[in-house]
Structures are given as structure tokens and as C-alpha cells.
Amino acid sequence: MEYIKEIHINEAIIHILDNSSEEPVINEQYLELNEDTYKFLLRHVDRCLKDEELKYAVFNQERNIVKDLSQEYLGGQNSLLEISKELARQMFILMKSRGNIASGDLLIVSIATEYGPMLGIMKMDYIKNYTHAIEFVDNKIGINIVPQFTGLPASSQKIQKCAFIKPLQEGQDFNLLVIDKSNNKEKDEYGSNYFISNYLGCTIINNKxxxxxxxxxxxxxxxxxxxxxxxxxxxxxxxxxxxxxxxxxxxxxxxxxxxxxxxxxxxxxxxxxxxxxxxxxxxxxxxxxxxxxxxxxxxxxxxxxxxxxxxxxxxxxxxxxxxxxxxxxxxxxxxxxxxxxxxx
Structure with missing residues (x-):
């Protein structure tokens, strides 16, 4: 297996995919890769590429939007910003049609590795965090603890669904690396393969x-x-x-x-x-x-x-x-x- 050890993040974009909304929130700007943001993204990418659940996959023969868009970017025919918008829209359409797919942010990241460039697609499901809320009642301060459902996974937590796509070439053993874990709702409702079959349009293959x-x-x-x-x-x-x-x-x-x-x-x-x-x-x-x-x-x-x-x-x-x-x-x-x- 190709164990990737050298990772450099070139550019990244994040879009909001909230099931309670009618439309995704599409970002029009690249992420500012300051020191903290870069470290946060790098840790997630590194953890994913070292995950025991990371699999080899090949794209299916039929036409697929994710395959086409990824190759447009990796082939220098389009910008990451533009292709990421359509990648986010396609995921949101799938989420709305399936119902119980978890809300989250979709991170699209361009990375350079010792094996060449890759396009990363990372579905960052929201996690439940807690914060305090301050209220004034009869001129007195009241502090409560309230849940928030828009927190991103910490860098120490594992991403459930992601893919790292290579430029397509003749004779490749595999086209992309994939993680596809499922929460209990997704397993009960749809099985564990909507990300692989419906979104990525690929097939998992065994590696060494x-x-x-x-x-x-x-x-x-x-x-x-x-x-x-x-x-x-x-x-x-x-x-x-x-x-x-x-x-x-x-x-x-x-x-x-x-x-x-x-x-x-x-x-x-x-x-x-x-x-x-x-x-x-x-x-x-x-x-x-x-x-x-x-x-x-x-x-x-x-x-x-x-x-x-x-x-x-x-x-x-x-x-x-x-x-x-x-x-x-x-x-x-x-x-x-x-x-x-x-x-x-």
C-alpha cells in the first residue's frame, strides 16, 4: 500500500451543508491558511491517510460528476474554488434526497504528496458541543449550559467519510483512497455505501x-x-x-x-x-x-x-x-x- 508521509496543503475551501436548510451555503473564497488553520487541516488529512479504514478504490466506468470535476482540477482546467462549489451542491442534493445523512461541512483540499498531487474531499459531520448562555432575569445574571450542533470534529477525532483522488492515468492500480464509515442512522436507513456508490461512483478494491x-x-x-x-x-x-x-x-x-x-x-x-x-x-x-x-x-x-x-x-x-x-x-x-x- 502507498503509505503517504509527505503532505503539503496547497489550498482549501469549505462549504456548509445543513439538512435543515433548503440550499447549501456556498463559499466564494478560499480558506485563509494561517498557522492554526493549516495545522488543523493538516492533522485531519494526516489522520485520514493513516487510518486503518482507508481503502483503495477505482472509479466506475460510467460518467460521474465527482470523477469529471476532480480531473478538471488535477489537469489544470479549472480552479479549486469553482469545482468545489459543484462538489458541494452534488453532496447536498444527495443529502436532501436521502433524508438522514448527517449535516456537516464539506472540505475540499488540494494536497501535494511524495506520490503526486491529490484532491481531498472530506465530509466533516457536526458534533455536539456545549457552551454557556448568559441571561438577565429581573436584573440578575443567570448562566446555563446549552448544546450546539455546529461544531467541527477536533483534530484528534476521526473523519467518517473522505476521499483523496489522484490524476487518472493508464495502468493505475487504483484511482482514489477512500474512508467510508457510517453512523447508526445511516446503517439502519441506507447501508454504508451512499458515499462510495452514489457520490463518488467508485468500487473498493483490496490492497496488500x-x-x-x-x-x-x-x-x-x-x-x-x-x-x-x-x-x-x-x-x-x-x-x-x-x-x-x-x-x-x-x-x-x-x-x-x-x-x-x-x-x-x-x-x-x-x-x-x-x-x-x-x-x-x-x-x-x-x-x-x-x-x-x-x-x-x-x-x-x-x-x-x-x-x-x-x-x-x-x-x-x-x-x-x-x-x-x-x-x-x-x-x-x-x-x-x-x-x-x-x-x-
């Missing part, structure tokens, strides 16, 4: 990170379900898979199952079938950067009453952590050479 993540989760689910009373074999399966993920560029699921379960043919078959039923091919290309991030810190939930958080270096060091097999399916986990500890 998604495939690696899906395999890791499928293997863990199988281990929990099939070996729930055999901690010794659980440890062998988990440690072997983690070693493969760190050391290999790809994993052959069938060969892995044979390595894990030796002469246990039924266990081999069951593992392979479960992974296949999870939509994963027999050979998996590993996303090494996702693995490094995922395994940087290991959490062990032991029985129902112990939680351990262990960094990768300590987890792999037999001089600090040891797994002892008792021969009855149970194990002892020994933490060694403790010099100091604190209680929280």
Missing part, C-alpha cells in the same frame, strides 16, 4: 495491507475458536505466524498449515478452508509496514483476569519472556529479570 490484515484476523479467529482450551498450541500457531509475517514476503497458506500441524491432516484442512472462506487467496503478499505497526506492541489477554502489554523487542527476547509448556495444553508465561515495577 487489507489482505495481510484479513489473513491475520482470520488466523486469530480460527485459533480462538478451535484451540480455546489448548494454550500450548495457540502459542505455537501465533508465534509461527508472527515469525512468518516478519520474515517472509509472502505466505503460502497450505504450506503454513502443514508446518503448523505436521501430521494432523484434519487440522491442516480446517485451517486452510477457514482462511479461504474468509475471502483470502492461498498465497498472500505481506504488507511489511502494516505488520511492523501491528506487532510493535502485543497485548495478551490471559484467561479472563490478566492483561499484558508487551513491546515487540521484549516479546521476542527469551531472556525477558518465556513460554513454558506443561504437557496438558496449559502454559506458564514467565517474565524474567524484573528490576523495577510500578502499580497503577
Amino acid at each position: 495491507r487489507d489482505i495481510t490484515k484479513a489473513f491475520y484476523n482470520a488466523a486469530e479467529t480460527w485459533t480462538r475458536n478451535k484451540l480455546n482450551e489448548d494454550a500450548s498450541t495457540q502459542e505455537i500457531v501465533r508465534s509461527t505466524i508472527q515469525k512468518k509475517l516478519k520474515q517472509e514476503d509472502s505466505i503460502d497458506v497450505k504450506a503454513l498449515s502443514e508446518d503448523l500441524f505436521k501430521d494432523q491432516y484434519e487440522a491442516q484442512q480446517d485451517f486452510v478452508q477457514f482462511v479461504s472462506a474468509s475471502g483470502i487467496d492461498e498465497t498472500i503478499a505481506i504488507d511489511k509496514e502494516w505488520v511492523a505497526k501491528k506487532l510493535k506492541r502485543v497485548r495478551l489477554k490471559i484467561d479472563s483476569d490478566i492483561d499484558l502489554y508487551i513491546n515487540e523487542e521484549t516479546y521476542d527476547d527469551p531472556n525477558r519472556l518465556e513460554f513454558q509448556r506443561n504437557g496438558d495444553g496449559s502454559i506458564n508465561i514467565i517474565i524474567k529479570h524484573i528490576i523495577n515495577y510500578i502499580q497503577k
Whole structure:
């Protein structure tokens, strides 16, 4: 996967899309990118591009306004201000036709990255904030707390829907990066795909990170379900898979199952079938950067009453952590050479 680390914001515009209004409030000016505004936008863009829910997508073949407008801008045929107005109008039309799509601001941002320019579309749903209200009653001051529903997500909060669109070129693996999370109302009413299907007109495709993540989760689910009373074999399966993920560029699921379960043919078959039923091919290309991030810190939930958080270096060091097999399916986990500890 393309992990974007270098981001520069060129220009940005924001429009107001309030479901209680008959028309969107269309901005006629670019945002002033002072130090505070620039930091606020950069943090949101950076968080989105690092989000685990970020997906690859390709535009569908049929004509789509978002695709056409984005390429007009990225191809230098129109200004960000003009194309952003139509992008906002199209989103507002969709919001009014669907009913329960959350009100918010639509941020359109032009960014430069190490992989080239991108056009960002970020739907910033309003959040509920509280402020004080001062009233004078009989010449006396009264102060109450009242809710406000027009607050934008703080830079520490995650955006629910956004897209980062690339200039279209022949032979591209993907055309855009997309996040499409849904609140409960949207899930109940429309499913989770109005943003992808109706607005962007694109189709999600798997990338190396998604495939690696899906395999890791499928293997863990199988281990929990099939070996729930055999901690010794659980440890062998988990440690072997983690070693493969760190050391290999790809994993052959069938060969892995044979390595894990030796002469246990039924266990081999069951593992392979479960992974296949999870939509994963027999050979998996590993996303090494996702693995490094995922395994940087290991959490062990032991029985129902112990939680351990262990960094990768300590987890792999037999001089600090040891797994002892008792021969009855149970194990002892020994933490060694403790010099100091604190209680929280």
C-alpha cells in the first residue's frame, strides 16, 4: 500500500451543508491558511491517510460528476474554488434526497504528496458541543449550559467519510483512497455505501495491507475458536505466524498449515478452508509496514483476569519472556529479570 508521509496543503475551501436548510451555503473564497488553520487541516488529512479504514478504490466506468470535476482540477482546467462549489451542491442534493445523512461541512483540499498531487474531499459531520448562555432575569445574571450542533470534529477525532483522488492515468492500480464509515442512522436507513456508490461512483478494491490484515484476523479467529482450551498450541500457531509475517514476503497458506500441524491432516484442512472462506487467496503478499505497526506492541489477554502489554523487542527476547509448556495444553508465561515495577 502507498503509505503517504509527505503532505503539503496547497489550498482549501469549505462549504456548509445543513439538512435543515433548503440550499447549501456556498463559499466564494478560499480558506485563509494561517498557522492554526493549516495545522488543523493538516492533522485531519494526516489522520485520514493513516487510518486503518482507508481503502483503495477505482472509479466506475460510467460518467460521474465527482470523477469529471476532480480531473478538471488535477489537469489544470479549472480552479479549486469553482469545482468545489459543484462538489458541494452534488453532496447536498444527495443529502436532501436521502433524508438522514448527517449535516456537516464539506472540505475540499488540494494536497501535494511524495506520490503526486491529490484532491481531498472530506465530509466533516457536526458534533455536539456545549457552551454557556448568559441571561438577565429581573436584573440578575443567570448562566446555563446549552448544546450546539455546529461544531467541527477536533483534530484528534476521526473523519467518517473522505476521499483523496489522484490524476487518472493508464495502468493505475487504483484511482482514489477512500474512508467510508457510517453512523447508526445511516446503517439502519441506507447501508454504508451512499458515499462510495452514489457520490463518488467508485468500487473498493483490496490492497496488500487489507489482505495481510484479513489473513491475520482470520488466523486469530480460527485459533480462538478451535484451540480455546489448548494454550500450548495457540502459542505455537501465533508465534509461527508472527515469525512468518516478519520474515517472509509472502505466505503460502497450505504450506503454513502443514508446518503448523505436521501430521494432523484434519487440522491442516480446517485451517486452510477457514482462511479461504474468509475471502483470502492461498498465497498472500505481506504488507511489511502494516505488520511492523501491528506487532510493535502485543497485548495478551490471559484467561479472563490478566492483561499484558508487551513491546515487540521484549516479546521476542527469551531472556525477558518465556513460554513454558506443561504437557496438558496449559502454559506458564514467565517474565524474567524484573528490576523495577510500578502499580497503577
